[in-house]
Amino acid sequence: MxxxxxxxxxxxxxxxxxxxxxxxxxxxxxxxxxxxxxxxxxxxxxxxxxxxxxxxxxxxxxxxxxxxxxxxxxxxxxxxxxxxxxxxxxxxxxxxxxxxxxxxxxxxxxxxxxxxxxxxxxxxxxxxxxxxxxxxxxxxxxxxxxxxxxxxxxxxxxxxxxxxxxxxxxxxxxxxxxxxxxxxxxxxxxxxxxxxxxxxxxxxxxxxxxxxxxxxxxxxxxxxxxxxxxxxxxxxxTPATRFAAAVAGLNRVVGRVDAATWRAGGLVLPVTEAAASLVPAGELAAVFGPAEVRIIDTPAGRPAEWAARVVRLEQTPAGVRVRTADPDVAVDLPASRAAGWEPGTTLTLAVDPAAVRFFVV
CATH class of the missing domain: 3.40.50.300 (P-loop containing nucleotide triphosphate hydrolases)
Structure with a gap:
């Protein structure tokens, strides 16, 4: 104000x-x-x-x-x-x-x-x-x-x-x-x-x-x-901050757009023409749910796959929420799936680009 x-x-x-x-x-x-x-x-x-x-x-x-x-x-x-x-x-x-x-x-x-x-x-x-x-x-x-x-x-x-x-x-x-x-x-x-x-x-x-x-x-x-x-x-x-996204139970990751590609740490996503028109070159926030993120046992090098480091595990009513870094992304999965994981464990994650919405920062 x-x-x-x-x-x-x-x-x-x-x-x-x-x-x-x-x-x-x-x-x-x-x-x-x-x-x-x-x-x-x-x-x-x-x-x-x-x-x-x-x-x-x-x-x-x-x-x-x-x-x-x-x-x-x-x-x-x-x-x-x-x-x-x-x-x-x-x-x-x-x-x-x-x-x-x-x-x-x-x-x-x-x-x-x-x-x-x-x-x-x-x-x-x-x-x-x-x-x-x-x-x-x-x-x-x-x-x-x-x-x-x-x-x-x-x-x-x-x-x-x-x-x-x-x-x-x-x-x-x-x-x-x-x-x-x-x-x-x-x-x-x-x-x-x-x-x-x-x-x-x-x-x-x-x-x-x-x-x-x-x-x-x-x-x-x-x-x-x-x-x-x-x-x-x-x-x-449409959470405007990380806190608001956490309240809504969503991931909100800020990255940069360059040549129709959005990047934040190791996460790289294609940007639709509509999203690129919001900010042709600059920062956009990607918003997607933790349930939209998958764990990949055998990386295939496809777009929207990235290596992430486990930061902590949190209990949810349906299982476990895994917090990762580089970038900060949460993943929801059954508790049995996370057995043996600890801070520092490296995972390969993937998200369907169609499940991601982009907003101006």
């Missing part, structure tokens, strides 16, 4: 608009983000990219140096000038830790937010009971957090957050600490309740399943800057 960030450019009506610079030692968050009212946006990035810092800015918990935050047409912050305290923003931040009050029951935890906002005890308890029903815990209202599972605690936290009808909800890795089955249940609940309430939301996550299941748009944040943004399907289909 370049230029002045003293104000948010007027754009969407009734949504969340952010354009901020926050400096923390050697790290700089310099990001612009727009979330239309009622939309759910997934925020993804490697560890240390600035996701939690950005959410902290939106929640009013983290100061920033330049820029502004606007929600539903109301300016919440404009740098060192106007600062709206967290309690007056209408924004709820929900993280991995549900942060339930241990001395209160599930019903009392949900009712607490309603009481703070002026509801009578009778109305707050009735509202809390309704929300516990909506999250599938209608018969758990009398239990304290210590008597609830991790997934149940997260459901109570979600009920408490949504019961107050926030203008926006920020979810910071809310499913990370849950097992796969429980996370799937809570994810489905999140999708249903965010859709039913029409709540503007940002979901910071490391899991592409969260983006696919919950969000309509995906924003990729790397080293404090937005590197790609768009509909979830488009970003995952």
């Amino acid at each position: 370049s230029g002045s960030v003293d104000a948010v450019t007027p754009g969407i009506a009734g949504g969340l608009e952010v354009r901020v610079v926050a400096r923390r030692g050697g790290f700089v968050l310099d990001a612009e983000l727009q979330v239309p009212a009622g939309e759910v946006v997934a925020l993804m990035g490697p560890s240390g990219a600035g996701k939690s810092t950005l959410l902290g800015v939106l929640a009013g918990l983290t100061a920033f140096d330049e820029g502004a935050v606007r929600l539903h047409g109301r300016t919440l912050d404009d740098g060192p000038g106007r600062r709206t305290p967290p309690s007056a923003r209408g924004v709820v931040l929900l993280g991995q830790d549900p942060r339930l009050f241990p001395h209160l029951t599930a019903l009392e935890n949900v009712a607490f937010g309603l009481r703070v906002r002026g509801a009578s005890k009778v109305d707050a308890d009735a509202g809390a009971a309704d929300w516990l029903r909506r999250v599938g815990l209608h018969d758990h209202g009398g239990r304290r957090p210590a008597k609830l599972s991790g997934g149940q605690q997260q459901r109570v936290a979600l009920a408490r957050a949504l019961a107050t009808a926030p203008a926006a909800i920020l979810l910071d890795e809310p499913l990370t600490s849950l097992d796969t089955e429980t996370a799937g249940d809570v994810r489905a609940l999140l999708h249903r309740q965010l859709a039913e309430t029409g709540t503007t939301a940002i979901v910071a996550t490391h899991d592409a399943v969260d983006a696919v299941a919950l969000a309509s748009r995906l924003v990729v944040l790397e080293a404090g800057r937005v590197t790609q943004s768009g509909p979830v399907r488009d970003v995952l289909a």
Whole structure:
């Protein structure tokens, strides 16, 4: 992002608009983000990219140096000038830790937010009971957090957050600490309740399943800057960076085009006329799936065959993902096929050129 960030450019009506610079030692968050009212946006990035810092800015918990935050047409912050305290923003931040009050029951935890906002005890308890029903815990209202599972605690936290009808909800890795089955249940609940309430939301996550299941748009944040943004399907289909490609489960290798041939390390591919027209001479990114790569036991010297060095092995639900170097390419195959391989093992790989898509870097 370049230029002045003293104000948010007027754009969407009734949504969340952010354009901020926050400096923390050697790290700089310099990001612009727009979330239309009622939309759910997934925020993804490697560890240390600035996701939690950005959410902290939106929640009013983290100061920033330049820029502004606007929600539903109301300016919440404009740098060192106007600062709206967290309690007056209408924004709820929900993280991995549900942060339930241990001395209160599930019903009392949900009712607490309603009481703070002026509801009578009778109305707050009735509202809390309704929300516990909506999250599938209608018969758990009398239990304290210590008597609830991790997934149940997260459901109570979600009920408490949504019961107050926030203008926006920020979810910071809310499913990370849950097992796969429980996370799937809570994810489905999140999708249903965010859709039913029409709540503007940002979901910071490391899991592409969260983006696919919950969000309509995906924003990729790397080293404090937005590197790609768009509909979830488009970003995952055409990743602009290696991180985005890894999230999408794809290989993305940058190579150079010369005389209708693309080359990256030992991998050489023919370039179609359409791809060559993108960049007649220069860099193109080749994108293809790990399942499209084959191991060749007897090299034949054909095009799209190359020698690769094993860097590491990773477990996948279906077997093993082999990470190789020169260039950096992942290969998916059954676990039995990789028996005996270790870092440094040399393999011959091949990919069908027809399975490769080229994009401008």
